Amino acid sequence: MIKVENVHKSFGDEKILKGINTEFDKGKTNLIIGQSGSGKTVFLKCLLGLFKPEQGRIYYEDKAIQDMDDEEQRQLREKIGMLFQGGALFDSMNIEENVMFPLRMFTNRKKSDHLDRVNAVLKRVKLENVNKKFPAEISGGMQKRVAIARAIVNEPRFLFCDEPNSGLDPKTATIIDNLIQEITHENNITTIVVTHDMNSVMEIGEKVVFLKEGLLVWQGTNQEIFKTDHEDVTNFVYSSDLFKKIREVQNKEA
Amino acid sequence: MKYLHDIGSYFLMLKRVFGSFTKTSVLRHLILKEINDLIITSLPIVAFISFFVGGVVAIQTALNMDNPIIPKTLIGFATRQSVILEFAPTFMSIIMAGKVGSFITSSIGSMRVTEQIDALEVMGINSLNYLVFPKIVALMFYPFVIVVSMFLGIMGGWVAGVQGGFVSSSDFLAGVQEGFIPYQLFYAFFKTLVFSFILATVPSWQGFYMKGGALEVGKASTNSFVWTSVLIIAANYIITQLLLS
Ligand SMILES: Nc1ncnc2c1ncn2[C@@H]1O[C@H](COP(=O)(O)OP(=O)(O)O)[C@@H](O)[C@H]1O
Ligand SMILES: [Mg+2]
Numbered sequence: 001m002i003k004v005e006n007v008h009k010s011f012g013d014e015k016i017l018k019g020i021n022t023e024f025d026k027g028k029t030n031l032i033i034g035q036s037g038s039g040k041t042v043f044l045k046c047l048l049g050l051f052k053p054e055q056g057r058i059y060y061e062d063k064a065i066q067d068m069d070d071e072e073q074r075q076l077r078e079k080i081g082m083l084f085q086g087g088a089l090f091d092s093m094n095i096e097e098n099v100m101f102p103l104r105m106f107t108n109r110k111k112s113d114h115l116d117r118v119n120a121v122l123k124r125v126k127l128e129n130v131n132k133k134f135p136a137e138i139s140g141g142m143q144k145r146v147a148i149a150r151a152i153v154n155e156p157r158f159l160f161c162d163e164p165n166s167g168l169d170p171k172t173a174t175i176i177d178n179l180i181q182e183i184t185h186e187n188n189i190t191t192i193v194v195t196h197d198m199n200s201v202m203e204i205g206e207k208v209v210f211l212k213e214g215l216l217v218w219q220g221t222n223q224e225i226f227k228t229d230h231e232d233v234t235n236f237v238y239s240s241d242l243f244k245k246i247r248e249v250q251n252k253e254a
Numbered sequence: 255m256k257y258l259h260d261i262g263s264y265f266l267m268l269k270r271v272f273g274s275f276t277k278t279s280v281l282r283h284l285i286l287k288e289i290n291d292l293i294i295t296s297l298p299i300v301a302f303i304s305f306f307v308g309g310v311v312a313i314q315t316a317l318n319m320d321n322p323i324i325p326k327t328l329i330g331f332a333t334r335q336s337v338i339l340e341f342a343p344t345f346m347s348i349i350m351a352g353k354v355g356s357f358i359t360s361s362i363g364s365m366r367v368t369e370q371i372d373a374l375e376v377m378g379i380n381s382l383n384y385l386v387f388p389k390i391v392a393l394m395f396y397p398f399v400i401v402v403s404m405f406l407g408i409m410g411g412w413v414a415g416v417q418g419g420f421v422s423s424s425d426f427l428a429g430v431q432e433g434f435i436p437y438q439l440f441y442a443f444f445k446t447l448v449f450s451f452i453l454a455t456v457p458s459w460q461g462f463y464m465k466g467g468a469l470e471v472g473k474a475s476t477n478s479f480v481w482t483s484v485l486i487i488a489a490n491y492i493i494t495q496l497l498l499s
Contacts, residue, residue: 045372048376050372050375050376070274071380074378077375077376077377077378078378080376082373082376084369084372085369086369088368088369088370088372088373089370090365090370090373091364091368091370092361101377102377104277104279104280104379105276105277105280105379106377143471234423
């Protein structure tokens with residue numbers, strides 16, 4: 001569980017986040033949605049502690065990061081897995097070394113134990129026989145899977161994903177979304193996914209938080225999002241023709 | 255104003271480089287990799303340039319000696335002095351600012367724009383220690399590169415001088431050993447160490463704090479070369495004033 005209280009963040013004079021309050025549940029895929037530039041990535045980086053909010057508190061379970069000393073923050077980081085928008089794989093390392101990296105950093109087991117764990121997670125993301133390849137040698141969808149494998153290899157309690165399916169075809173995107181949800185349920189972790197993709201909302205939006213211009217304007221489930229009358233939300237949801245048509249059909253049926 | 259800010263951020267970076275340390279086993283591996291990338295792979299180009307420039311220095315000295323009273327040993331002497339005092343430490347460092355400096359800036363810069371540095375930070379790793387410290391250590395081996403450059407530069411002078419019939423082998427070698435002042439070698443290596451620190455840190459700073467995308471990585475590499483060489487030349491001037499005059 002992650003609780004957010006009144007988080008404000010600006011860059012210079014520009015206010016990006018203007019007081020956000022919400023809660024992200026354990027064992028669920030929590031989605032942060034909104035238009036490009038609405039502050040989703042900045043919010044995520046505040047949650048991660050990469051950006052320091054000027055005001056507000058962020059609780060992991062019961063303790064606020066603002067109250068943690070360096071050592072406690074470091075320990076928290078070991079429990080966090082992050083999937084970056086572009087994958088952010090280390091391009092000087094092969095796939096195996098990439099996935100093994102958090103293990104080498106945080107644990108002191110034998111290399112063969114590390115390797116067993118790496119192979120297990122690579123198998124979990126359905127990637128085999130790519131261990132010795134370099135990130136530049138595999139497809140975008142495969143890179144995302146490697147990035148997921150690296151994010152979960154150290155058994156995190158919190159998983160963050162920034163636009164996990166940007167740049168992927170719809171089918172691969174769905175596979176990645178489902179993978180993230182399955183892993184969340186299997187391990188009962190708190191997962192937060194930033195997206196602007198309505199398909200993801202439909203597929204995995206167990207809790208959805210809608211940001212607009214740095215404010216949280218709506219939250220609910222993916223069932224509720226299609227029923228709400230909130231104007232900003234409906235504008236966003238029905239911005240695609242496909243969803244507009246679906247709504248027309250639904251309205252006729254009703 | 256901007257310069258003050260840049261200088262401040264450079265020194266803050268240095269402080270953070272020596273802040274919390276990466277796990278030793280990982281660091282050792284990184285240092286070995288940097289020694290290979292920065293030092294070993296630079297040797298061929300250093301050897302090539304040193305040998306032939308040493309040769310040209312000897313030929314130029316010989317061609318400009320039209321007065322018969324000047325002993326031929328001067329060719330060896332002049333080659334040694336210019337190679338050891340300036341050519342190897344200073345000019346090789348400018349060439350290394352192009353090779354090693356732009357490599358460092360573009361590799362750190364591309365890690366920045368593809369969020370690889372964020373990935374390190376999220377894992378609780380002091381990314382500056384992880385990325386920059388191994389480069390500083392690897393470049394402590396840079397004086398060995400300069401030894402190779404000095405040796406091959408003088409060799410080049412000897413080969414060119416003798417091959418071209420400008421000087422006999424024994425005259426050249428006698429000149430090389432003439433009036434040798436050990437303090438000058440200290441001066442050369444002292445400045446080499448200072449340059450190696452500039453070579454490791456200034457390009458790292460350029461890459462680490464860059465913003466933007468692939469195009470900006472290219473611009474940062476160019477900037478990095480300009481700043482690294484300007485600082486090397488400035489440091490050379492200051493050190494020479496302090497140690498030799
Ligand atoms: N490091 C930064 N410095 C200054 N401004 C930033 C920074 N990161 C993001 N911004 C600004 O914050 C706003 C929100 O960006 P972001 O959170 O990336 O949007 P998105 O919702 O598309 O992820 C944008 O206007 C962006 O320019
Ligand atoms: Mg974003």
